[in-house]
Amino acid sequence: MVTLADVARAAGVSASTVSYVLSGKRSISGITRERVQSAIDDLGYTPHAGARALASNRSNVLALMVPLRSDMFVPVIMEIVTAVVTAAREFDQDVLLLTGDEGGDGLRRIVRSGRADALILMDVELDDRRIPVLREVATPAVLIGLPSDSTGLTCIDLDFAATGAACADHLADLGHRDVALIGENQDVYRRHTGFAERTLTGFRKRAAQRRLRFVHRPCEGTYESAAGTLTRIFGERPSTTGFVVQNEAAIAPLMSLLRQLGRSVPEENSVLAICPDQVAQQTSPQLTSVPIPAEEMGRGAVRLAMAQLSGQSTVGSTLLPPKLTIRESTAAR
Amino acid sequence: MVTLADVARAAGVSASTVSYVLSGKRSISGITRERVQSAIDDLGYTPHAGARALASNRSNVLALMVPLRSDMFVPVIMEIVTAVVTAAREFDQDVLLLTGDEGGDGLRRIVRSGRADALILMDVELDDRRIPVLREVATPAVLIGLPSDSTGLTCIDLDFAATGAACADHLADLGHRDVALIGENQDVYRRHTGFAERTLTGFRKRAAQRRLRFVHRPCEGTYESAAGTLTRIFGERPSTTGFVVQNEAAIAPLMSLLRQLGRSVPEENSVLAICPDQVAQQTSPQLTSVPIPAEEMGRGAVRLAMAQLSGQSTVGSTLLPPKLTIRESTAAR
DNA sequence: ATGAAAGCGCTAACAC
């Protein structure tokens, strides 16, 4: 194994000089920097992470806790994870992967062992049991999602209230008067994951302002549930022409049901989805949609974690503005 | 921070005794073990990972490299990742996540820095550019997937040849004479990911033995491509009654097209898919299928990595036997 | 069955 001492010897300098060339924490003459650098290259030297962590009290690792079972759509989770890892590398950090079932104990273990310098938590619930541990360990941490009490915490998420409002606005602008929000299944609401409620609240409020009449229906991701939901909506309010869908799994059944019912989209009904662009684009007709900004959330979480590590306070919630992309599934009436 | 020295002092023993209580590498009297253990509990001690790595030359970390863009279905990737992390924890290992785009350099960096003791690579291509690095660093490594030259390497994968054969057998057993294999898109075959070819080979060989006539057609995941593929197949061989689908995205369009063509499943046509159980079960009718054993692959990879770390040789390929689950989409004719 | 002590490879004062 090639050590810093080997490099120092080869370059004819002291160990500290090599260390400082690497860290840039003090000025080095061009000539020695070169000698050191070429010794590093020649020998193929990479600093020993453990030694570095021990001496500097910094691991250069971010711990990312991903949900095992989640309300999120799996591809979105993967996109966030990918964004986190990619962004972390740009800060010279590696990413340690923890599963949600490790819970608070897992976080405590990671922090106490000095394996990671900061924590990023995905799929945060309104009353998340990991949050007390976060306050206890007082380690830099970022939540992807919004708990009910975010005092003293750093959070990042899509602004779901604004998303709901944007959807209501879009349908109102198009002249729709009776609209329906087809949401996630009851479990999601019961588990208090937050985003579903926030969307509903934002939608309801704006709908009232725009004088829309609206109903909200939770829905399973199955064909049967979608059929039942749709039947009930049309039964209660046959004049419904606008739909907002916040449930990836329900989109396909719903579109196919509307077609079967002879309710063509977008001529007779407008459909708006909160889903990844990929899903919106492979549906026919392509859906007007608001995507979860997975990439931005992942990158943002890393940025916030790094800011905390450099001593800045990032307390508060970063709510990313929704971006509504108009495609083929919504039209004026 | 609580250190081993703190624990030793609290327990009234030496540092080495505490260390040995933790590692179990020498016998300790019951009484001291208890004293040490309660000191650990009282103080909330967790060993410092960096110090441990430095002194023992072992990080207790497995590096897992996941593909960014992959031919695999994203939920399957997630399932493998989850299985790896869960299994790793049972061996007291943490998992460091690397993205495929870090390539060989990333692996070299991880190994040289001592950040991980072993490597697990997903989505291995036939002529994977990371393989030379694997041979160069001579670190314990496991490939999930099968490269063309696996000499000296440890691999684990589904036995796709046996999978193809099992599909051919099932259709032959049901009395089908003309069958079609609807595969992944051309890109996958061109990129030489291996599994597609192996399925084809296994299917072709067994089909010949069972005197089946068969055609193979790559297919995109779009409705249009599925329609074109199906039209061509029925055009060339109208007598085709059995289908094997190895392309998650093509399943839904295909089923809906068969319905439109009045070819009911399973009465007139049998359809067999190589896809996750979840997909097979939410299709209507539920599909007879062979799933990718993601859980087994992840766990197996960890097991193999740990075996290598304990000095055992695991060179060779572990090919997991396919498990064909009969559901509603295949029937005798 | 337990202790003492020498490092593991690096960082960061402290010197000059």
Place this chain on the structure above:
DNA sequence: GTGTTAGCGCTTTCAT
């Protein structure tokens, strides 16, 4: 601008 050196917290001989 560079060198010297004292640790960081742990494992592991070598003693006893």
